[in-house]
Amino acid sequence: MRISIIGTGYVGLSTGVGFAVKGNEVVCVDIDEKKVEKINSGIPPIYEPKLDDYLKKVLKEGKLKATTDLKDAVEKTDVSFICVGTPSREDGSIDLTYIESAAKAIGEALKTKGGYHVVVVKSTVVPGTTESVVIPNLKKFSGKGPNEIGVCMNPEFLREGKALEDFLNPDRIVIGSIDKKSGDTAEKVYGNFRAPVLRTDLKTAEMIKYASNAFLATKISFANEIGNICKRLGIDVYEVMKGVGLDHRISPSFLNAGCGYGGSCFPKDVEALINKAKDLGYEPKLLQEVHSLNKRQKVSMVGHLEEKLGDLKGKTVCVLGLAFKPDSDDIREASSISIISKLLERGAKVKAYDPKAMENMKKLFPDIEYAKGAKEAIGGSDACLILTDWEEFKRLEAKDFEGMKGNVIIEGRKVLDRNKVSGFEGICW
Numbered sequence: 064m065r066i067s068i069i070g071t072g073y074v075g076l077s078t079g080v081g082f083a084v085k086g087n088e089v090v091c092v093d094i095d096e097k098k099v100e101k102i103n104s105g106i107p108p109i110y111e112p113k114l115d116d117y118l119k120k121v122l123k124e125g126k127l128k129a130t131t132d133l134k135d136a137v138e139k140t141d142v143s144f145i146c147v148g149t150p151s152r153e154d155g156s157i158d159l160t161y162i163e164s165a166a167k168a169i170g171e172a173l174k175t176k177g178g179y180h181v182v183v184v185k186s187t188v189v190p191g192t193t194e195s196v197v198i199p200n201l202k203k204f205s206g207k208g209p210n211e212i213g214v215c216m217n218p219e220f221l222r223e224g225k226a227l228e229d230f231l232n233p234d235r236i237v238i239g240s241i242d243k244k245s246g247d248t249a250e251k252v253y254g255n256f257r258a259p260v261l262r263t264d265l266k267t268a269e270m271i272k273y274a275s276n277a278f279l280a281t282k283i284s285f286a287n288e289i290g291n292i293c294k295r296l297g298i299d300v301y302e303v304m305k306g307v308g309l310d311h312r313i314s315p316s317f318l319n320a321g322c323g324y325g326g327s328c329f330p331k332d333v334e335a336l337i338n339k340a341k342d343l344g345y346e347p348k349l350l351q352e353v354h355s356l357n358k359r360q361k362v363s364m365v366g367h368l369e370e371k372l373g374d375l376k377g378k379t380v381c382v383l384g385l386a387f388k389p390d391s392d393d394i395r396e397a398s399s400i401s402i403i404s405k406l407l408e409r410g411a412k413v414k415a416y417d418p419k420a421m422e423n424m425k426k427l428f429p430d431i432e433y434a435k436g437a438k439e440a441i442g443g444s445d446a447c448l449i450l451t452d453w454e455e456f457k458r459l460e461a462k463d464f465e466g467m468k469g470n471v472i473i474e475g476r477k478v479l480d481r482n483k484v485s486g487f488e489g490i491c492w
């Protein structure tokens with residue numbers, strides 16, 4: 064099929080490349096010219112394992128191209144996926160500015176296009192958004208109705224760091240649609256995927272995404288809560304959660320205690336759902352607690368450090384891991400941001416290292432020191448905090464810590480191998 068992807072970030076690019084790998088003709092649209100240039104020259108603007116090779120392959124096969132010309136892209140395709148960002152506003156509610164402008168631009172492009180066209184919202188949007196924002200704008204700017212424009216909501220569940228793998232092998236494909244014809248067209252796009260397809264109405268599909276993220280965030284906050292109790296009892300929460308996760312009703316996934324969840328999804332989606340619930344006159348106490356526990360968990364790393372080191376003023380703290388998770392360069396809402404801010408507030412000097420995320424972090428913290436490798440960051444520091452479970456940190460040995468001035472090592476993720484390093488402790492183990 065001929066597919067246009069509107070918004071070529073983490074989700075849009077993975078979706079575009081994924082559909083092209085599956086044999087479709089894809090045009091990726093973005094308002095960011097630099098991104099478009101990079102994509103066309105085979106350089107992914109983000110770091111994702113395997114994306115580089117797949118992008119080069121589909122470009123070479125002529126299955127994918129990128130452009131800033133949304134009108135042309137929409138006119139030459141049959142289905143458009145909206146993959147623009149849906150960030151949080153200051154008060155935590157969802158900012159639909161990009162969704163609205165994408166819907167307007169697609170509507171305008173469809174005004175002169177002949178034939179049936181389906182618009183699929185893939186961005187995460189609070190229940191009711193497709194009906195109240197996307198459809199009215201499509202209608203207003205195209206002057207067309209449901210006979211000519213189909214509308215679907217198809218949430219994306221991929222994980223950064225495994226984006227392509229997840230996109231190509233999803234657990235399920237959820238398609239909410241305004242009518243049967245739209246849904247059938249979206250389902251056809253996924254015709255050569257092997258996954259159960261769940262067909263719903265638009266707002267149910269929107270809610271499935273929020274409920275999924277809220278539940279996963281709850282699992283993590285639950286594991287952190289149990290971990291904080293375990294720490295005080297001298298129990299390893301990882302052994303506890305292994306025992307808990309073996310129960311098939313629970314599953315072992317997302318029970319890893321640590322220094323809180325980050326990323327562009329869980330924090331903003333939990334907050335957006337809290338806000339939506341409040342708008343509806345409902346106080347979502349469980350979700351509010353999940354959210355605030357997570358914020359507390361992040362900065363509790365600094366509390367642990369102060370217990371060991373006392374006043375942090377003038378102390379050098381090495382921070383290993385800046386990305387919100389391994390195999391990604393994404394730092395959005397990463398625990399490292401709250402922790403570095405707190406360390407600087409306390410007058411500490413920060414030396415940081417991450418295999419992929421340092422360039423992004425330099426935009427936020429241009430004045431901290433960035434090292435070329437873990438060993439260099441560790442050297443001369445009073446303490447070391449490990450905040451991302453990169454494979455490379457799992458290989459660290461006692462000799463890599465020999466250059467430290469102090470001896471405090473605290474893990475925010477379970478990374479270090481006890482057979483190779485000793486004298487460290489975990490945030491809640």
Ligand SMILES: NC(=O)c1ccc[n+]([C@@H]2O[C@H](COP(=O)([O-])OP(=O)(O)OC[C@H]3O[C@@H](n4cnc5c(N)ncnc54)[C@H](O)[C@@H]3O)[C@@H](O)[C@H]2O)c1
Pocket residue numbers: 069070071072073074075092093094095098133146147148149161164165168185186187188219220221222223327328
């Ligand atoms: N990142 C994830 O892991 C993930 C997973 C599932 C769902 N989601 C959801 O998918 C959506 C996109 O997330 P992301 O992380 O890819 O965002 P992103 O910020 O990485 O990418 C969004 C892109 O849209 C572009 N854009 C904005 N307005 C545009 C317009 N009018 N026309 C064309 N391009 C436009 C931006 O320039 C940017 O490149 C969000 O709603 C997010 O919640 C994200």
